[in-house]
Amino acid sequence: MSPRPPTLARNLTYRLVWILLVTIVMNVIVVGTYYSADQPSLEREAIEKQLSLLQEAMESTDPNLHAQATALYRSYPHSYGFALLDAQGRLLDAENTALIPPEALETDLFTQHWQTRLTTADGEVILMSTAIQRPEGKVRLVFVMHDDPGHLVRRALAREFLTHIWIPILPVAVIMLAANHFMIRRGLSPVTHAANWARTIQPGQPAPPLKDTALPAEIDDLVHSTQRTLKRLNMALVAEQRRGAEIAHALRTPIAVLTARLAALPDGETHTKLRADLAALSRTVHQVLASSKADSLDISSLSRSDLNKIARDVIATLAPFAYQNGVSLSLHPSSEPAIVKAAPEGVELALTNLVENAVLHSNSQRVDIRVSPEGTLSVRDFGDGIATDALAHLFDAFWRGENAFPGGSGLGLAIVQRLQLAQKGAIKVSNHPARGAEFILIYRNKNYRNKNNV
Incomplete structure (x- = not known):
């Protein structure tokens, strides 16, 4: 999927x-x-940030804060430095003062806030000075930056x-x-409301009513167009199903008459061939009836099927047919109740077609039917298996293999697939590792229970 x-x-x-x-x-x-x-503005912002950190550290008595503020200067002694001077030009605190040009420490610049860029023998340096008011009086803080290995500008x-x-x-x-x-x-x-409504539409079923909801004009037109189209399709489908059912019912009477008259004839080679042809015709009529029902199954919220019971009923019905073809049927029921959400009629039709197909086409003397507690039905034969090139066409309507049993119509597996899709189930087919082929009917809502199931 x-x-x-x-x-x-x-x-x-x-x-x-x-x-x-x-x-x-x-x-x-x-x-x-x-x-x-605007590089100068970034440099100014980066330096002012460092001056602010230094000022905060100097005004605090926390030694850790002072260590954090001066870590930059100790990590990069050739790139950053600062000096704290009083009004007489005495150093109160400093790091890497050798980087600061002497003229930047002159006292006549004491009260001014300035920034400049100087060219020295070691290259360009950026200087900034600012006055700070402290309890003991004004002091001046000078910062110098040579290169920027600490990425102060990037941080800015x-x-x-x-x-x-x-x-x-x-x-x-x-x-x-x-x-x-x-x-x-x-x-x-x-749109979501209309999509949820569309997902509830089932083949062959009238369109469910749409709850009164204010839909935009485009969505309202789409919904009503879908309703009209679905109504026409359902009418065409009902007519097709009715024609198929009417033809099948009309054929059942002459087939019953032919079967009765054939029973009165003496045994012989021609008699045996006629009986086989008549049996094949009867199965074809049965498949036409099943096909007409495949798209009109009623899967309501209360639909449930007991797989163990259905498997027993199908084997009881097909046991004489299998015996006539030299095949024994073996049932392996589930040890636990296997109740699934599915129409019993659809499950029975699908299982019947699979068992009949295994009896006629597998070239096997034994067919096993197994019910799992997880809600699956498997039909396995012990024949030659399925050719690899045939696996892709097994469920094509009217397709028949090269060595198919004579008299078939090629509808059996196609009907099974339609039945499974109609019930939101699935079918898997594979060659068994030991021998033969295995078909598995899978139903959703495994171990389904409803309020009436005790």
């Missing part, structure tokens, strides 16, 4: 997600391009992304996605 395709609501939601993702990616590209082009760019993209856009995107998903599901609910 092929997997069910995704729903329309899911497809639309996926498309909405892709639109949001593309929007976010485009925002990332635009913001990244804009801020990457990441903070810009967080501030201008992730924080404002993601919550809005999530809210939009949830709201649109809810609106999509609500807007498509009439």
Whole structure:
């Protein structure tokens, strides 16, 4: 059974997600391009962040906080440094002061907040100075950066992304996605309602009533068109079934008359051949009747079948037929009740066709019928099995193998498949590892029970 395709609501939601993702990616590209082009602003933001961390650590008595704030300077002694000076230019705290040009420590720059880029013998350095008010008076904090192995500028760019993209856009995107998903599901609910109604349609059965629901004009037209089409198809199907049943019933009387008259004739080779031909004609009539019923089985919520009972009834009916063909029937019932959701008439017709097929076409002297507690019926013969090239055509109507039993119509297995499909069941066929072929009838809702079953 092929997997069910995704729903329309899911497809639309996926498309909405892709639109949001593309929007976010485009925002990332635009913001990244804009801020990457403004390198001085990123550098200023990165340095101000470090100055803020240093100031916080200096105002705190927590030694761990001070260690965290100065870890950058100890990890990269040739790239970052700072100096804390009082109004007289004395160093109060410092790391890697050799990186700071002497002119940056001059006292006439004490109260000014500035940033500059200087060219030294070791390359370009970026400097920033800021005044800090402390209880003992104002002090000045100077920061220097040579290269950026600690990726301070990249971190500043990441903070810009967080501030201008992730924080404002993601919550809005999530809210939009949830709201649109809810609106999509609500807007498509009439389509879902119509689809659920369509799944309840059964071949040969009138279209079930559609509950009063406000459907959009397009869906309402589709539903009513489907109802009209189904009505015409059911009328054509009923007419076809009636014609087949009428023909089969009309043939049963002359067949019964011929059987009675044939019984009065003396035995002989011609008599034996006529009896075989008449038996084949009778089976064909029976299969035509079964075919006319295959598409009109009533599988209601209370339909249930006892597989053990049906198997016993079928074997009791076909035992004389099998004996005449030199075949013994063996039943292996389930040790537990095997109740499935299926029409008993459909199960009986399917099993009867399989057993008759095994008796006539398997070239076997024994046929086993087995009932499993999981709700399956298997028919196995001990003949030559089925040719590999024939497996693909077994269920084709009117198809017959090269060595098929004479007088058959090629309808038996096709009818079995139609019966199983009509009951939402399945049929499997394979060559048994030991010998012969095995057909398995599978029914859904295994071990089915209803409130009337005690």
